[in-house]
Amino acid sequence: MRRYHAGPDFLRAHSIAELAHMARRRLPHFAWEYLEGGAEEELTLRRNRQAFAEVSLLPRTLVPWETPDTRRTLFGREQALPMAIAPTGYNGMLHRDADVHLARAATERGLPFSLSTVSTSSMEQIVAAVPDVNLWFQLYSMTDPKVQEDLLQRAEAVGCKTLLLTTDAVLLGNREWDKRNFARPRQLSLRNKLDVLRHPRWIKQALWPHGMPSMANLDRYLPADQRNAAGAAHFIGEKMEKHLSWDFLARLRERWPHRLLLKGVMHPQDAEHAVKLGLDGIVVTNHGGRQLDGVPATLDCLPAIVEVARGKLSIILDSGIRRGTDILKACALGADAVLLGRATLYGVAVGGQAGAGHALDLLSNELRLALTLLGQPDLNQLRASRQPDATFSVS
Numbered sequence: 580m581r582r583y584h585a586g587p588d589f590l591r592a593h594s595i596a597e598l599a600h601m602a603r604r605r606l607p608h609f610a611w612e613y614l615e616g617g618a619e620e621e622l623t624l625r626r627n628r629q630a631f632a633e634v635s636l637l638p639r640t641l642v643p644w645e646t647p648d649t650r651r652t653l654f655g656r657e658q659a660l661p662m663a664i665a666p667t668g669y670n671g672m673l674h675r676d677a678d679v680h681l682a683r684a685a686t687e688r689g690l691p692f693s694l695s696t697v698s699t700s701s702m703e704q705i706v707a708a709v710p711d712v713n714l715w716f717q718l719y720s721m722t723d724p725k726v727q728e729d730l731l732q733r734a735e736a737v738g739c740k741t742l743l744l745t746t747d748a749v750l751l752g753n754r755e756w757d758k759r760n761f762a763r764p765r766q767l768s769l770r771n772k773l774d775v776l777r778h779p780r781w782i783k784q785a786l787w788p789h790g791m792p793s794m795a796n797l798d799r800y801l802p803a804d805q806r807n808a809a810g811a812a813h814f815i816g817e818k819m820e821k822h823l824s825w826d827f828l829a830r831l832r833e834r835w836p837h838r839l840l841l842k843g844v845m846h847p848q849d850a851e852h853a854v855k856l857g858l859d860g861i862v863v864t865n866h867g868g869r870q871l872d873g874v875p876a877t878l879d880c881l882p883a884i885v886e887v888a889r890g891k892l893s894i895i896l897d898s899g900i901r902r903g904t905d906i907l908k909a910c911a912l913g914a915d916a917v918l919l920g921r922a923t924l925y926g927v928a929v930g931g932q933a934g935a936g937h938a939l940d941l942l943s944n945e946l947r948l949a950l951t952l953l954g955q956p957d958l959n960q961l962r963a964s965r966q967p968d969a970t971f972s973v974s
């Protein structure tokens with residue numbers, strides 16, 4: 580019998596949801612929950628998706644056909660698409676060298692790649708493997724000023740020009756699955772150890788031959804015998820700065836002469852504050868529903884933020900992007916670009932670089948198709964209008 584699609588399995592995924600389904604089968608339970616889970620009741624996780632569903636698209640008809648134009652200029656650079664890969668920690672648990680795979684997939688498409696402080700490849704490894712990467716570095720601030728300064732100097736030394744300070748995760752959200760899956764910090768429960776044994780393909784893909792990866796950016800700050808997942812988790816728990824403030828951000832603004840973005844904005848007054856501090860951008864995010872459960876969807880917060888900050892800094896939105904139409908809606912409501920968290924992680928989990936690339940291509944094809952069917956081929960000309968029931972319609 581002829582197969583519909585030759586090549587690796589993941590290329591048969593026609594949507595991000597199908598990639599997620601494949602990732603769920605591929606990963607052991609604890610790794611899947613780490614990737615997919617939200618905090619507590621997962622109210623915010625669901626709201627993130629629901630908010631996109633509530634924006635309707637109102638097409639115009641008989642518009643002469645034009646190739647859709649999805650270009651956006653972000654920080655002075657023209658990109659083919661209004662998106663970048665979000666910083667996500669501990670990606671090596673999904674696939675060996677996952678950060679490098681994500682960076683390559685993004686770079687091949689001219690998109691920025693964000694590396695987390697708690698990544699499993701170091702910034703030096705990323706730049707060595709992908710020299711033309713447009714690298715954004717996400718900073719979790721550290722209590723030890725020497726470590727903090729060293730991270731900044733290393734970012735500058737590898738040519739990183741964009742720093743994202745994450746401020747919505749000074750304490751880890753209440754993720755019950757995490758507590759359930761581990762008997763002790765970084766020690767899987769017996770049930771999860773047995774489940775791992777049922778996933779030989781994942782063992783080969785992620786664990787073999789070195790075991791659980793360490794947090795490579797932080798290795799050099801740890802004693803030699805603690806350069807492993809458990810050591811890094813302990814270090815982060817002890818050394819992450821929990822007392823962030825606007826004064827701290829003002830000092831960081833003085834210290835970092837390149838682009839500085841605040842990742843963790845939901846309130847318009849915080850966006851105004853970021854403008855006053857002379858930041859280059861904000862990320863409107865709820866950390867993909869993984870931190871404070873019950874906060875609104877980011878898309879619902881966007882209009883009020885756009886009202887106070889549009890044109891004064893770049894407004895980037897994340898949390899819940901799973902379709903090209905989601906990107907279209909975010910841009911119509913005033914986002915300059917979006918960050919992709921789980922969408923590209925599903926891809927990397929099932930197919931490394933090619934899988935991440937497939938996720939990016941699915942989203943960009945969906946975005947182009949939607950612009951054409953909407954009768955508005957230019958992403959920059961999209962308009963959103965508020966309906967009597969307070970929802971938005973985009974044309």
Ligand SMILES: Cc1cc2nc3c(=O)[nH]c(=O)nc-3n(C[C@H](O)[C@H](O)[C@H](O)COP(=O)(O)O)c2cc1C
Pocket residue numbers: 613614615627665666667668669695696697717745842864865866867868869897898899900918919920921922
């Ligand atoms: C597995 C996972 C790990 C994450 N790790 C980080 C991190 O280390 N630093 C950070 O700023 N945000 C982190 N985030 C949040 C993402 O940057 C982004 O805000 C979020 O994933 C967007 O939501 P989405 O996954 O629905 O697209 C993480 C998200 C996930 C799913």
